[in-house]
Amino acid sequence: MVLFKEAATLSRYIHLQKQNGKKPGFVPTMGALHQGHLSLIKAARETNDLTVCSIFINPTQFNNPEDFKYYPVTIEKDIEALENSGCDVLFLPSVTEIYPPGYKAKHYDLGQIETVLEGAFRPGHFQGVCQVVDRLLEIVQPDELLLGQKDFQQCMVISKLLSLLHKDDQIKLSIIPTLREKSGLAMSSRNTRLDESQKQQATLLFKELSIIQTNLEKKELEVLKNEARVRLEENGFVVDYVEIAHTEDLRAAVTSQGKLVALVAASLGNVRLIDNLLLN
Numbered sequence: 001m002v003l004f005k006e007a008a009t010l011s012r013y014i015h016l017q018k019q020n021g022k023k024p025g026f027v028p029t030m031g032a033l034h035q036g037h038l039s040l041i042k043a044a045r046e047t048n049d050l051t052v053c054s055i056f057i058n059p060t061q062f063n064n065p066e067d068f069k070y071y072p073v074t075i076e077k078d079i080e081a082l083e084n085s086g087c088d089v090l091f092l093p094s095v096t097e098i099y100p101p102g103y104k105a106k107h108y109d110l111g112q113i114e115t116v117l118e119g120a121f122r123p124g125h126f127q128g129v130c131q132v133v134d135r136l137l138e139i140v141q142p143d144e145l146l147l148g149q150k151d152f153q154q155c156m157v158i159s160k161l162l163s164l165l166h167k168d169d170q171i172k173l174s175i176i177p178t179l180r181e182k183s184g185l186a187m188s189s190r191n192t193r194l195d196e197s198q199k200q201q202a203t204l205l206f207k208e209l210s211i212i213q214t215n216l217e218k219k220e221l222e223v224l225k226n227e228a229r230v231r232l233e234e235n236g237f238v239v240d241y242v243e244i245a246h247t248e249d250l251r252a253a254v255t256s257q258g259k260l261v262a263l264v265a266a267s268l269g270n271v272r273l274i275d276n277l278l279l280n
């Protein structure tokens, strides 16, 4: 695996590789890698000749300074895991490589998708995500971009970003299913900040999503959402939302008709977790 810290050097390298007929598949991450991230690397390797991973904890997407401060960093372990997974290129930039002096933050017109769920609870978060992904795509120029369904709304935002940047016909967006622990808990870098008993409690998120799925046709949606929220709160969670929404625009569903997804965001202590489950 080749490691790059400078954007310009990486761009030149990828340009050369593309001239030699290689197609880069790109997996952007914030590090503290787990098997979920590595499943994206595996998927990238299956469909591309050059697998590029970036590790960059993007300060502009953190609306909570504490979350940024305590975001886990395990860079040496990450490098080893990427090497063992057959990743070809790791981009490990500093903040000034991504946002050099004179960088002007654009505003991305994401429409209503930015105003709901994560957008409502994390103001500015998706603008920050678009800033970093816009820069990374400029640098890496991938043929394929691989994202995890774990961040369902983020996938929709980045799909919108690709069309805003007129890159949707050059870059294939692939959404990879969420990898879970045996307990059902969605793998997440933030799980490392949970103690053992919190990890046990955290399994309730997926259990509640599964209960919603099982009972979708049996109970009113409002009842399903409220029951899940109450059980989560009884078990120590501070709940931001439990929502049942249409997959195409994340509009809250009023009936069980159509393609729906259940989404949850809730905190245990100062660790905020999200998860989602396609319902039908």
Ligand code: AMP
Pocket: 028, 029, 030, 031, 035, 036, 037, 039, 040, 146, 147, 148, 149, 150, 151, 176, 177, 178, 179, 180, 186, 187, 188, 189
């Ligand atoms: P992050 O490092 O959290 O920014 O995540 C980097 C990429 O990995 C994003 O596209 C995430 O959606 C994806 N990802 C995170 N957790 C998982 C998981 N459990 N399964 C599959 N993909 C994941």
